[in-house]
Amino acid sequence: MRDLDTASADVWQDAEMLECVSVVPEVPNTASFSFRAPSGAQFKYHPGQFLTLEIPAPGQPGGVVHRTYTMSSSPSRPRSITITAKAQPDSIGTRWLLDNLQPGMRIKAIGPAGVFTNAHSSAQKYLFISAGSGVTPMMSMTTCMWDEGRDLDIAFINCAKRPSEIIFRQRLEQMASRTDGLDLKFVVEEPDRYSPWTGYQGQFNQLMLGLIAPDYLEREVYCCGPEPFMQAVRDALAGLGFDMDNYRQESFGAPVETEGDQPELDDVILNDDGRAEILFTHSNVTARIAETDTVLAAARSVGLNIPSGCTFGVCGTCKVKKTSGEVHMVHNGGISDGDIEAGYILACCSNPIGKVEVDV
Incomplete structure (x- = not known):
């Protein structure tokens, strides 16, 4: 009888094609595809890593497309490996999988690979x-x-x-x-x-x-x-x-x-040492503040009153028109995309960047 211990069993290498063993529908346009190694080899990978599948795609250059899918299975269960794929309206590879892949069919896979894993983390929470x-x-x-x-x-x-x-x-x-x-x-x-x-x-x-x-x-x-x-x-x-x-x-x-x-994240990081200047155009008053101060706090610091309620970006009471400059706004649903496109901001959760003009 073959030894099933992962330390002694052969480990799957991507030179060997995978054999589909089950297709389980999950939610609309989504299914989990499980595979085994025909040789009986077991799978070794870190949770959170991905596979790249070579998928037939008639009409595409070379007749195939390559698509990456994170494993939804766990390496603690090494005799099979599972991906869960959701087809978008313009999907080619995933659409083929959903429409065509059946148990018994074989497919080329490359990997596993990826660094998105907690396998080496010492975190407790x-x-x-x-x-x-x-x-x-x-x-x-x-x-x-x-x-x-x-x-x-x-x-x-x-x-x-x-x-x-x-x-x-x-x-x-x-x-x-x-x-x-x-x-x-x-x-x-x-x-x-x-x-x-x-x-x-x-x-x-x-x-x-x-x-x-x-x-x-x-x-x-x-x-x-x-x-x-x-x-x-x-x-x-x-x-x-x-x-x-x-x-x-x-x-x-x-x-x-x-x-x-890993791509560099170009998020806005506000700095206490960063300085900003807000001109409240209707009142012709200027406030010079730190980037970490909000437009609402700046208005109050120069004696102006912007009506406000929750101060968490929910109620929308402090909505004002920004006429120039940039702010970093993190709201919680108190303003619509249309208002944002029209230049409105919520003063309670908007931080000025550089010079800003607000119609207050």
Whole structure:
């Protein structure tokens, strides 16, 4: 009988094609594809890493496309490997997988690779934040820690368009129901029709973060999702004073293989030493302040009154027109995209950068 111990078993190399063993539908346009090595070799990788699949694509140059997918399976279960793929309207490779890949078929894969993993982390407390299929590396890392019998302390936040599009919802709820160390929260943009939703609703923001994980400053953060989503998460954390050295992210549009390939994040970092100047044009009054001061605080410092309510960017009471210059605004839903495009800002959560003019 073959020794199934991973230390003595052969380890799969990507020169060997993978054989599909199951296709499990998850949510609309999404499925989990599990593979085995025909030789019986086992899989060795870090939770959170990805595979690159060579997928048939008639009409494309060379007749194939290469697409990367994070493993949703855990290396603690080494006899098979699973990816979970969601097709977008313009998908080519993922669409082929959903329409054509069946058990018994073989496919070329390259990897595993990637640096988005907590395998080498010494953190005791984690905050996993994901959107859509960005949940896959979080599922892999959580399952691995679960299988290893570790004392979990994970605040797990997953965002989706609506409840019916939450990937792995039942599996995550089952795990969370068996330990008090997995604090699971879902955030949806809108409820499903005729199905009440009693959880968090709207765009993920600072207020939700404070309610879901009040000890976020003590946690190591892992984030995965579309770039606009990750940008909003970074803005929320930075605005709350989080140490961004404890932040890790992986875009499912552009996973990287090495630390050196990590893109530089060009986020706005406000500095107490950075100086700004605001001209309140209607009153013809100028305030010279630090970048870390808000437009609302600047107005009050020179005796001007901008009506305000929540001071968290929720109520919209302090909306004013910015006529020139740039501000860094991190709001919590109190202003519409249309108002922002028209030049309006919320004074309570907007920090001036350089010279700014505001119609107050």
